[in-house]
Amino acid sequence: MIPRGFEYHAPRSLPDAIALLEQYGDEAKLLAGGHSLLPMMKMRFAEPAHLVDLGRVSGLKGIREVGDAIHLGAMTTENELIWSAIVQQKCPLLVEGARLIGDPQVRYKGTIGGDISHGDPANDHPALMLALGASFVLKGSGGERVVAADGFFLGTYSTALKPGEILTEIRIPVPAAGTGWCYAKLKRKTGDFATAAAAVLLRMKGETVQEVSIGLTNAGATALKARQAEDSLRGKTLNDAAIAEAARLAMSICEPAADQRGDVEYKTAMTGEMTHRALRMARSRATATA
Amino acid sequence: MAKKQTVSFKLNGKEVDVVVEPRELLIHTLRERLQHTGPHIGCETSHCGACTVDLDGMSVKSCTVLTVQCQDAEMLTIEGFEQGGALHALQEGFTQEHGLQCGYCTPGMITRAYRLLKENPSPSEEEIRYWMAGNLCRCTGYQNIVKAVQYAAKKMSATSS
Numbered sequence A: 001m002i003p004r005g006f007e008y009h010a011p012r013s014l015p016d017a018i019a020l021l022e023q024y025g026d027e028a029k030l031l032a033g034g035h036s037l038l039p040m041m042k043m044r045f046a047e048p049a050h051l052v053d054l055g056r057v058s059g060l061k062g063i064r065e066v067g068d069a070i071h072l073g074a075m076t077t078e079n080e081l082i083w084s085a086i087v088q089q090k091c092p093l094l095v096e097g098a099r100l101i102g103d104p105q106v107r108y109k110g111t112i113g114g115d116i117s118h119g120d121p122a123n124d125h126p127a128l129m130l131a132l133g134a135s136f137v138l139k140g141s142g143g144e145r146v147v148a149a150d151g152f153f154l155g156t157y158s159t160a161l162k163p164g165e166i167l168t169e170i171r172i173p174v175p176a177a178g179t180g181w182c183y184a185k186l187k188r189k190t191g192d193f194a195t196a197a198a199a200v201l202l203r204m205k206g207e208t209v210q211e212v213s214i215g216l217t218n219a220g221a222t223a224l225k226a227r228q229a230e231d232s233l234r235g236k237t238l239n240d241a242a243i244a245e246a247a248r249l250a251m252s253i254c255e256p257a258a259d260q261r262g263d264v265e266y267k268t269a270m271t272g273e274m275t276h277r278a279l280r281m282a283r284s285r286a287t288a289t290a
Numbered sequence B: 001m002a003k004k005q006t007v008s009f010k011l012n013g014k015e016v017d018v019v020v021e022p023r024e025l026l027i028h029t030l031r032e033r034l035q036h037t038g039p040h041i042g043c044e045t046s047h048c049g050a051c052t053v054d055l056d057g058m059s060v061k062s063c064t065v066l067t068v069q070c071q072d073a074e075m076l077t078i079e080g081f082e083q084g085g086a087l088h089a090l091q092e093g094f095t096q097e098h099g100l101q102c103g104y105c106t107p108g109m110i111t112r113a114y115r116l117l118k119e120n121p122s123p124s125e126e127e128i129r130y131w132m133a134g135n136l137c138r139c140t141g142y143q144n145i146v147k148a149v150q151y152a153a154k155k156m157s158a159t160s161s
């Protein structure tokens, strides 16, 4: 299994990387951790003529707290996320999610930017980004724009990234103190993609839900934001009936692709179950404000 | 066909230069050009970990890395573990605890465990199982692999203090 031949470019700066994308147009592909792209190239599902490696571009790594947000360089790896004290303290949902991605070797190489840009609904970061209300910094020859995660994922392998644009930074608003969280992921074995998974952030006021967000993995052509389920919970007492209704509403938007992980009915049911579990776990981790 | 490129890196402490097509995978460079056949090809699809090598402080699957990505890298393979005729504590652990049967997964297991112990010198059994999960073994049932890693952790902490 050897990829088709290509030219390899290792720019040192972002402007150089953008210039290479301009020059080679749709013949070029960016290489980040390579753990989605190289397997696809080995199977000849992807055959770029030019590979532009982001590995030596300066300024694309690192985790910083900026005001009420965490800024993650796109080339930050999964293990770097997991080991970051800032992310552990301020955004445990992201750590819980990243720990469930692939296996240790995948997490040394795979980057958060690559996981998001790939546009695969089976990847875990897209639903986590929807739940966290993240935004993405995209840079191209025309300058920089910042887009919300909600609306970024357009279809399977299709995102709002325009040709020639590079995702440089992920910005995550730090969840308020006391926010409950959970990423519940069902997988057949270690290192597998999700059969179904749900990401939940939950803020409680007394017994009632003040704010909630729910992202679903591998339940459709893109990661899904379970809007109706969220709406059904706001202002409600978070009892078993409310959770069951939210899970039912989450299932109502599922259109998973049948594959070796299960048929449509099974995957839809499991998405409901993961929503259920994530809401219950988030409730147990939330500290209510009075 | 794309132009060949010269790539230089350090392999088990020695400088090496190879001339490769950009599409050449690291596992093929190691096995076919540099005669380092310790890293094995188990699956070729990034799943089994038999091809694991240590690259700039990371355990990576060398079937999923291009050799051209390795310019200036520092690499360790199973061939670099024995020093002056003495086995590394991990090699000794795998022997003493019967951590292998056919041995196909072993170079990858030991190379992965090496990095794990650098990061966490005394991992719990749960941590060993979680952080070694990228290496598959079809023979042992993993029990003795866990014991082998624990053996090495103990020996290494005894000799380093």
Ligand SMILES: Cc1cc2nc3c(=O)[nH]c(=O)nc-3n(C[C@H](O)[C@H](O)[C@H](O)COP(=O)(O)OP(=O)(O)OC[C@H]3O[C@@H](n4cnc5c(N)ncnc54)[C@H](O)[C@@H]3O)c2cc1C
Binding pocket: A029, A030, A031, A032, A033, A034, A035, A036, A037, A038, A039, A054, A074, A075, A100, A101, A102, A103, A106, A109, A110, A111, A112, A113, A114, A115, A116, A117, A118, A122, A123, A124, A125, A161, A165, A166, A167, A168, A191, A192, A193, A194, B045, B046, B047
């Ligand atoms: C065995 C195995 C198991 C896995 N399990 C999981 C799992 O459980 N969950 C999961 O989420 N993922 C999983 N993955 C995928 C893995 O997490 C990938 O690393 C990730 O999807 C892609 O990130 P990357 O850095 O490797 O990107 P690459 O593979 O290098 O790139 C992926 C795509 O994104 C584009 N791209 C990369 N970076 C940028 C950027 N900054 N700007 C614009 N475009 C960019 C590339 O051009 C390419 O099209 C698994 C992979 C393997 C091999």
Ligand code: FES
Binding pocket: B040, B041, B042, B043, B044, B045, B046, B047, B048, B049, B050, B051, B052, B061, B062, B063, B064
């Ligand atoms: S041969 Fe590389 S992971 Fe199996």
Ligand code: FES
Binding pocket: B099, B100, B101, B102, B103, B104, B105, B106, B136, B137, B138, B139, B140
């Ligand atoms: S000893 Fe045979 S595969 Fe592990």
